Amino acid sequence: MPLRLGVNIDHVATIRNARGASYPEPTRAAEIALLAGADGITAHLREDRRHISDADIDALADLCRKRGKPLNFEMAVTDDMVAIALAHRPHATCLVPERREEVTTEGGLDVVRGGNRVRDAVQTLKSAGSRVSLFIEADPAQIAASADAGAQVIELHTGAFCDAARAGEHERAAAILARLTAGAAQAAQAGLEVHAGHGIDYATVGPVAAIPQLAELNIGHFLIGEAIFVGLGEAIQRMRRLMDAARAQAEQAA
Ligand code: PXP
Numbered sequence: 001m002p003l004r005l006g007v008n009i010d011h012v013a014t015i016r017n018a019r020g021a022s023y024p025e026p027t028r029a030a031e032i033a034l035l036a037g038a039d040g041i042t043a044h045l046r047e048d049r050r051h052i053s054d055a056d057i058d059a060l061a062d063l064c065r066k067r068g069k070p071l072n073f074e075m076a077v078t079d080d081m082v083a084i085a086l087a088h089r090p091h092a093t094c095l096v097p098e099r100r101e102e103v104t105t106e107g108g109l110d111v112v113r114g115g116n117r118v119r120d121a122v123q124t125l126k127s128a129g130s131r132v133s134l135f136i137e138a139d140p141a142q143i144a145a146s147a148d149a150g151a152q153v154i155e156l157h158t159g160a161f162c163d164a165a166r167a168g169e170h171e172r173a174a175a176i177l178a179r180l181t182a183g184a185a186q187a188a189q190a191g192l193e194v195h196a197g198h199g200i201d202y203a204t205v206g207p208v209a210a211i212p213q214l215a216e217l218n219i220g221h222f223l224i225g226e227a228i229f230v231g232l233g234e235a236i237q238r239m240r241r242l243m244d245a246a247r248a249q250a251e252q253a254a
Helices: 010-018 026-035 054-067 079-088 111-127 140-148 159-166 170-189 205-209 221-230 232-253
Strands: 004-008 040-044 071-075 092-095 131-136 153-157 193-197 214-219
Touching: 004 193, 004 221, 004 232, 010 026, 010 040, 010 221, 026 040, 026 054, 026 232, 040 054, 054 071, 054 079, 071 079, 079 111, 092 111, 092 153, 111 131, 111 140, 131 140, 131 193, 140 170, 153 170, 159 170, 159 205, 170 193, 170 205, 205 214, 205 232, 221 232
Parallel strands: 004 040, 004 214, 040 071, 071 092, 092 131, 131 153, 153 193, 193 214
Antiparallel strands: none
């Protein structure tokens, strides 16, 4: 199965907003990402609008429509965000947990406890034609609850794996990777499409991309950082090569 790459351009807006300037423009980053081989663009409109703005979502939705590429709209499970998603009808929506004081999306959505709130948002977005994904930890109960809530996709949170791998905590990283691998298999069995993302860099993309059921990776912060040194197009192309090589190697070994 080919592995798609979604590029998250939130942190282009972070840099822009640091100066209250009109540049760098997330849409320009999205153009370059698509030209470099990204399969889609991901953007998270946070409730506090700390990076991506409503106007960015308008512009990104327009651009993706013109280029015939999917926009993956990341959003908290709130009535306001559902209304914004409905206004844009993005190809895909990804429901994430959101706390104002967090630096980034910490942990996955609690679909088990989210109950009807999550189920209702999934149904509303699906009825509007969006492919709905739930960003969760690789926990058997969360995966089962996601299928139950009617989501078509889950995105497995790879942050803990990437942190452990980068810290050289090999046993911990291996244990988390085993959970991600088992979670992907469980989800696929339940008929869910499986994505993964958070914290992925050149060093961690290989083991994640080798998980056979994965259909898509979403990568942002590292690519935007790397773009400072080598340019966004080159950073994306290198990531793509590493993903594809890891997937090909895993398929050969299977
Ligand atoms: N996937 C989801 C659901 C996310 O919330 C994020 C971060 O916004 C990412 C992927 C990308 O994570 P990173 O920026 O660490 O690559």
